[in-house]
Amino acid sequence: MSATPATSRVHIVGTGLIGTSLGLALxxxxxxxxLEDQSVTTAALARDLGAxxxxxxxxxxxxxxxVVATPPDVTASVVASALERWPAAVVTDVASVKAVIxxxxxxxxxxxxxxxxxxxxxxxxxSGAISGRADxxxxxxxxxxxxxxTSAAGVDLVRRAALATGAAVTTLDATEHDExxxxxxxxxxxxxxxxxxxxxxxxxSAVALAGQGLRDVTRIAASDPGLWTQILSGNAAAVKALLMxxxxxxxxxIGALDDLAADRxxxxxxxxxxxxxxxxxxxxxxNAGHARIPGKHGAAPTAYETVRVLIPDExxxxxxxxxxxxxxxxxxEEFKLDHGLGQSFGLAExxxxxxxxAALAEGLSQRGWRIHG
Amino acid sequence: MSATPATSRVHIVGTGLIGTSLGLALxxxxxxxxLEDQSVTTAALARDLGAxxxxxxxxxxxxxxxVVATPPDVTASVVASALERWPAAVVTDVASVKAVIxxxxxxxxxxxxxxxxxxxxxxxxxSGAISGRADxxxxxxxxxxxxxxTSAAGVDLVRRAALATGAAVTTLDATEHDExxxxxxxxxxxxxxxxxxxxxxxxxSAVALAGQGLRDVTRIAASDPGLWTQILSGNAAAVKALLMxxxxxxxxxIGALDDLAADRxxxxxxxxxxxxxxxxxxxxxxNAGHARIPGKHGAAPTAYETVRVLIPDExxxxxxxxxxxxxxxxxxEEFKLDHGLGQSFGLAExxxxxxxxAALAEGLSQRGWRIHG
Numbered sequence: 211m212s213a214t215p216a217t218s219r220v221h222i223v224g225t226g227l228i229g230t231s232l233g234l235a236l237x238x239x240x241x242x243x244x245l246e247d248q249s250v251t252t253a254a255l256a257r258d259l260g261a262x263x264x265x266x267x268x269x270x271x272x273x274x275x276x277v278v279a280t281p282p283d284v285t286a287s288v289v290a291s292a293l294e295r296w297p298a299a300v301v302t303d304v305a306s307v308k309a310v311i312x313x314x315x316x317x318x319x320x321x322x323x324x325x326x327x328x329x330x331x332x333x334x335x336x337s338g339a340i341s342g343r344a345d346x347x348x349x350x351x352x353x354x355x356x357x358x359x360t361s362a363a364g365v366d367l368v369r370r371a372a373l374a375t376g377a378a379v380t381t382l383d384a385t386e387h388d389e390x391x392x393x394x395x396x397x398x399x400x401x402x403x404x405x406x407x408x409x410x411x412x413x414x415s416a417v418a419l420a421g422q423g424l425r426d427v428t429r430i431a432a433s434d435p436g437l438w439t440q441i442l443s444g445n446a447a448a449v450k451a452l453l454m455x456x457x458x459x460x461x462x463x464i465g466a467l468d469d470l471a472a473d474r475x476x477x478x479x480x481x482x483x484x485x486x487x488x489x490x491x492x493x494x495x496x497n498a499g500h501a502r503i504p505g506k507h508g509a510a511p512t513a514y515e516t517v518r519v520l521i522p523d524e525x526x527x528x529x530x531x532x533x534x535x536x537x538x539x540x541x542x543e544e545f546k547l548d549h550g551l552g553q554s555f556g557l558a559e560x561x562x563x564x565x566x567x568a569a570l571a572e573g574l575s576q577r578g579w580r581i582h583g
Numbered sequence: 584m585s586a587t588p589a590t591s592r593v594h595i596v597g598t599g600l601i602g603t604s605l606g607l608a609l610x611x612x613x614x615x616x617x618l619e620d621q622s623v624t625t626a627a628l629a630r631d632l633g634a635x636x637x638x639x640x641x642x643x644x645x646x647x648x649x650v651v652a653t654p655p656d657v658t659a660s661v662v663a664s665a666l667e668r669w670p671a672a673v674v675t676d677v678a679s680v681k682a683v684i685x686x687x688x689x690x691x692x693x694x695x696x697x698x699x700x701x702x703x704x705x706x707x708x709x710s711g712a713i714s715g716r717a718d719x720x721x722x723x724x725x726x727x728x729x730x731x732x733t734s735a736a737g738v739d740l741v742r743r744a745a746l747a748t749g750a751a752v753t754t755l756d757a758t759e760h761d762e763x764x765x766x767x768x769x770x771x772x773x774x775x776x777x778x779x780x781x782x783x784x785x786x787x788s789a790v791a792l793a794g795q796g797l798r799d800v801t802r803i804a805a806s807d808p809g810l811w812t813q814i815l816s817g818n819a820a821a822v823k824a825l826l827m828x829x830x831x832x833x834x835x836x837i838g839a840l841d842d843l844a845a846d847r848x849x850x851x852x853x854x855x856x857x858x859x860x861x862x863x864x865x866x867x868x869x870n871a872g873h874a875r876i877p878g879k880h881g882a883a884p885t886a887y888e889t890v891r892v893l894i895p896d897e898x899x900x901x902x903x904x905x906x907x908x909x910x911x912x913x914x915x916e917e918f919k920l921d922h923g924l925g926q927s928f929g930l931a932e933x934x935x936x937x938x939x940x941a942a943l944a945e946g947l948s949q950r951g952w953r954i955h956g
Contacts, residue, residue: 310847313847331792331794343955345893345953345955346955348893349930351791351792351794353792380788380791380792382788382789386786386788386789389789390785390786390788390789390792391792393781393782393785393789394782394785394789394790394792394793394794394797395792395794395796395797397778397781398778398796398797398800398801399796399866400836400865401774401775401777401778401800402774402796402800402869402873403865403866403868403869403870404774404829404832404833404865404869405770405771405774405829405869405872406868406869406870406871406872406873406876407832407865407868407869407871407872408766408770408825408828408829408872409766409767409872409873409875409876410868410871410872410875412763412766412767412872412875413759413763414875415753415755415759415763416755416759416762416763416766416767417767417875417876417877418724418753418877419704419724419726419753419763419764419767419768420767420876420877421704421724421767421768423768423771423772423775423802423803424767424768424771424876425876426799426800426802426803427771427774427775427799427800427802427803428771428869428872428873428876429796429799429800429873430796430799430800431866431869431870431872431873432869432870432873432874433866433869433870434866435862435863435864435866435867435870436863438862438863438866439859439862439863439866442840442862443843443858443859443862446840446841446843446844446847447840447844447847449840450837450840450841450844452781453833453836453837453840454837455781456777456778456781456833457830457833457834457837459777459780460777460826460829460830460833461830463773463826464823464826464827464830467815467819467820467822467823467826468819468823470816470819471819471820471823474683474686474819474820485816486812486816489808489811489812489815489816490808490809490811490812491808492773492776492777492780493772493776493804493806493807493808493811493812494808495776495779495780495783496775496776496777496778496779496780496801496804496805496806497776497779497804497805497806497808498779498780498783499778499779499780499781499782499783499785499801499804500775500779500782500801500804500805501805502782502783502785502787502790503779503782503790503793503797503798503801504790504791504793520718520721524914526909526912527909528905528908528909528915528918529902529905529906529907529908529909529910530905530909531905532901532902532903532904532905532906533902533905533906534902535901535902536899536900536901536902536903537902539899541897542901542920544920545901545918545919545920546918546919547915547917547918557722580718582716582718582719
C-alpha cells in the first residue's frame with residue numbers, strides 16, 4: 211500500500227494546450243494546482259479558465275509534483291531549473307521525445323532520482339490555453355519514461371497524476387519510447403508528407419482522381435511544419451534508423467520497377483525474374499505489419515465486418531440511419547463516410563462484429579436503406 | 584446532337600466483380616447485355632444474378648460495345664481478339680493501368696479506331712461475380728483514355744455506358760492517366776505498405792501506442808499483394824519516376840537527421856545549419872500538396888470545422904447523436920469515430936461547414952452531449 215495521499219500539490223510550468231488541459235483535469239480531480247508561464251497574460255487566462263491558481267496566489271507550500279509543459283526545445287533546461295528550485299519535488303515533463311531530455315539532464319548533473327519523463331499522447335490540432343480541455347487526456351495513451359535513477363515514489367506520483375486525467379498509462383524507457391513513436395508517429399507523419407508533396411505540382415485533372423485511400427494516407431500531412439521540425443530534430447537518431455530501412459526497401463522496389471519497365475521496352479522481352487516477387491513481398495510485409503495494429507480500446511485486432519449503406523446527402527439522413535441501427539440494438543464499432551466524385555450522396559461504411567452483420571444488413575434493407583456490398 | 588440510341592447491345596468478357604457489376608448496372612439501365620467468362624460456372628452465376636444473358640442465349644446480333652473485364656495481365660490480348668471477332672464493335676476495357684495496353688495493341692496492329700480504354704475507379708475489397716452490385720460505380724470516377732486514333736463515336740459509346748452506371752466520367756490520355764494514378768493511388772499504396780512493414784517486428788508495447796494517424800496512413804496496407812503486383816508491374820515506369828522523387832526527398836531528410844544526431848553527440852555541439860530547414864520544407868511541401876486534394880463531390884477543398892463529441896460506447900448512442908444533429912437541421916460533411924486506448928467511449932469528429940459549427944456545438948451541449956475542443 212502506498213503512503214502517498216490520493217491528491218497532491220502540483221505546479222505546472224507552461225500553460226499552453228497541454229499545461230492548461232492538465233491543470234483543468236487535475237483541479238477537477240481535487241488536486242491543488244498552481245500555474246506559471248513566461249507570459250503573464252497566458253498564465254492568467256489559464257487561471258481564469260479554471261486550470262489552477264497563479265503561483266503568487268497560492269499558500270506558498272512547495273509542490274509535490276512539477277510538470278514542465280513548455281515547448282520541447284527548452285524542456286530540459288526548465289526541468290533542470292525546477293529540480294534545483296524545489297529540492298523535494300518530483301519533476302516530470304510532457305515532451306513527445308524523451309531520450310534527448312535525459313541526456314541533457316545527465317550532462318547538467320541534475321538529480322535524476324526525482325525526474326520521471328512522461329508523454330501524454332493527446333491531440334494538438336489547436337494550441338494555446340484557450341483550447342485547453344479537462345478531458346483532453348481521456349482515453350489517450352500516457353507513457354511514463356523513468357530513468358534508472360528515478361525513485362519508485364517519483365514514478366508513482368507521476369502515474370497518479372496521469373491516471374487522474376483519465377489517461378491509459380504505460381511505462382517504457384526513454385529510448386524504447388523514442389523508437390516506438392518513431393515508428394507509430396514520426397515515420398507515418400513523414401510518409402504522409404512525402405506522398406502529399408507529390409500532389410503539389412500534379413495537374414488538377416490528376417488530383418481530381420483522389421479517392422479515400424489517398425485521403426487517409428495524407429490526412430496528417432496538414433500538420434504544422436514548425437512543431438514537426440522540433441519533434442523530428444529531437445528524435446533524429448531513431449527516425450533516421452527507420453528511414454534507412456524504408457530507403458532500402460524503396461531502392462528494392464525502384465530496382466524491380468526498373469527491371470519491369472526495361473523488360474517492356476526491350477527488343478527481346480523476358481520476364482524480369484524476381485521483380486514481381488519484390489513487389490509482392492513489400493505489400494505482404496505491409497499486410498503483416500498492419501495486422502499487428504491493435505483494435506480500438508487497446509484490445510487485440512478484431513476483424514469487423516463492414517456493411518455499406520448509400521446515404522442521400524441531406525440533413526437528417528445519417529440521423530435516420532443511426533436511429534435505425536439503434537432500434538436494431540446493434541453497436542457500431544467503426545464508422546466512415548465516403549463520398550464519390552460529382553455525386554450528391556455518400557457511402558457509409560458501418561463496421562460491426564461479424565455475429566450481427568447479416569442482421570444489420572437485413573434490418574436496414576427492411577427499413578428502406580440501399581445496402582451496397 | 585448524337586445519332587446513337589440511348590441504349591445499345593453490350594457484350595461483357597469476364598464476369599468477376601467489375602464485369603458482373605457493370606452487367607447489373609447496364610441491364611438495369613435498359614441496355615441489352617450478354618456475358619461470357621473463361622469459367623462457364625462464373626458466367627452462369629453472373630447471369631443468374633441478373634447481369635445479362637449468356638452469349639449463346641442472345642439473339643445473335645453483334646454487340647455495339649464489348650467490355651473486356653478480365654484480369655489486367657491478359658487484357659490486351661483479349662481486347663485484340665475482340666476487335667477481330669466483332670469488326671464493327673467498339674471495344675473498351677476496365678484495367679487500372681492504360682498505356683501498356685495501348686502499346687501492346689499497337690504492336691499487334693489492332694484497329695485502334697474502335698478501341699477506347701477506360702478505368703472505373705471502384706472499390707475492390709471483395710471479388711467475384713457474387714460480390715457484384717448494380718451500384719458499384721455510383722459516384723465513382725470513371726476515366727476514359729481514348730487513343731489518338733479512337734473515333735468520336737467510339738468515345739461517345741463508352742462514355743454513355745459509364746454514365747449509365749452513375750459514374751462521374753472524365754477523359755485523359757493513357758499516359759496522363761497512368762501518371763495520375765501513380766500519384767493518387769499507387770504511391771499511397773506503397774507508402775502505406777512501407778510504413779506498415781516497420782510494425783512487423785516492433786515490440787508489442789510500441790505497437791500499442793498506435794493512434795489515429797498511424798491507422799489512417801496504413802489502412803490500405805491490408806491490400807492484396809497479388810493484385811498490387813499486377814497493378815504496379817503494369818505502371819512500372821510512372822511509379823518508378825515518383826519513387827525516385829520520394830527517394831531523393833528521403834535522402835535529404837536522412838542527411839538532415841544525421842547532421843542533427845551527430846550534432847547532439849558532438850563534443851562541440853553547433854547548430855547543424857540547414858538541417859531544420861530541410862525538415863520544415865518537407866512538411867510544408869506536404870501541407871501544400873494536401874491542400875490540393877478536392878473536397879467531397881469533386882468540389883474545391885472546403886475548410887470544414889470539426890465539433891468533437893464524447894460518445895459512450897453503448898448501442899444507440901450514435902443514433903441519439905445523429906438524431907439530435909438532424910433535429911438541429913445541420914448537414915454532416917464528414918464524420919469519424921476515434922477510440923482511445925483502454926477506454927469504453929469514443930470521440931466523434933463531426934465536420935460541418937463553418938457557418939453552423941457554433942450552432943451545432945451549442946445545440947448538442949444543450950441536449951447533454953460533452954463537446955470536446
